[in-house]
Amino acid sequence: MGAISLRASGYSLCACTIALVVTSLIPSLSYGAGFRTRNFVVTAPTAMAAKTVGERAEAYRKTIAIAWLGQELPAWSKPCPITVKLTGGEAGGVTTFDFDSKRNAVADQVITVEGSLERVLASALPHEITHTVFAAFFGGPMPRWADEGASLLSEDLRELKRQDQIVAGLLSRKGDMPLAELFKQEEYPPDLLGFYGQGYSVARFLIEIGGRPRFLQFVRDGQSATWDDAARKHYGLANSRELDRAWRAWYMVAIRQSNGGDPPLLARAQSPEAETE
Ligand SMILES: [Zn+2]
Incomplete structure (x- = not known):
């Protein structure tokens, strides 16, 4: 699990797996199934995967925010896109943030996860959702470590x-x-x-x-x-x-x-x- 940093004008990239950065930033036309929840819009290869990831993302968003902040996050004004790439391999993920430095707030955020569905749900997804909870708390880039x-x-x-x-x-x-x-x-x-x-x-x-x-x-x-x-x-x-x-x-x-x-x-x-x- 590695990481890459890109930061310019409030833009921050958490790249949790280098391989994923290389592969997943290449647009794919094959992800047809979508699922929308209150705070996420998921695109995945199958409808089942999109629905499962969307529902789990909402559940993680709630439990992780309560664990760290003592309360749930308010609903986001726009849903966070999650792109799911299903592979047979280990989990990886990337979350990119665009921060509004005047408001000290997240202006935009995008999540990409990959791996087997089981590994995505157990590992990559909660990891990336935790980044979004921290970003909401800090309103800007958090120290990397x-x-x-x-x-x-x-x-x-x-x-x-x-x-x-x-x-x-x-x-x-x-x-x-x-x-x-x-x-x-x-x-x-x-x-x-x-x-x-x-x-x-x-x-x-x-x-x-x-x-x-x-x-x-x-x-x-x-x-x-x-x-x-x-x-x-x-x-x-x-x-x-x-x-x-x-x-x-x-x-x-x-x-x-x-x-x-x-x-x-x-x-x-x-x-x-x-x-x-
Ligand atoms: Zn990370």
């Missing part, structure tokens, strides 16, 4: 385990960044997998110690003021360096637990579907 790291937490256990492996590899080869550096990355660095993985791990840590709404406040304050001040205000840590130490200490404990065979607690808690049960 947090946007991708926290969106990954909406995916299913299979993807989270994959991220855990990526993080383990990243740390063992010392490819990680000091958090003060990670927080300031405005564009995606060359090691995309590692960048996503470290963002995922740090987001998971912060949410485990402080919950999701606090995480968003921390990111907003870190972006608008300084990350040191935000670490002090929201987590009682002296600065980003202390936060970095705390994350590494947490990681060592978490990895020992996962080596014991227990599924990550947060992975279960983060599943939007699990929260409605």
Whole structure:
């Protein structure tokens, strides 16, 4: 899972799979079936897929917004297009945003997802819907590490385990960044997998110690003021360096637990579907 960034005049692209960027931005004429819900208009190869994705997108939009913001998003003034490309492969997705910088609001958003329908529903779709919830909250581009790291937490256990492996590899080869550096990355660095993985791990840590709404406040304050001040205000840590130490200490404990065979607690808690049960 990689990422590409395009940003100009408020335009922001979250590209969650490079292969998808290459393939799915090529217009396809074969997607005939459509399905409209209150907030989405889905185009997919079959009517069943379009309806299933549309209904699940609405359900995710509701549960993910409640989980992160404590309330549902207001209905969008225009539906968000979702294009579904069904393949036999793994899930991937791209969401592009156009922000209105005067109103601090999303002006336009478009989602593309691909993979088997099962993987799209379990992985790509909740990931991309999480980006739309964050975009509504921030009204502008969110720091990359947090946007991708926290969106990954909406995916299913299979993807989270994959991220855990990526993080383990990243740390063992010392490819990680000091958090003060990670927080300031405005564009995606060359090691995309590692960048996503470290963002995922740090987001998971912060949410485990402080919950999701606090995480968003921390990111907003870190972006608008300084990350040191935000670490002090929201987590009682002296600065980003202390936060970095705390994350590494947490990681060592978490990895020992996962080596014991227990599924990550947060992975279960983060599943939007699990929260409605
Ligand atoms: Zn993403």
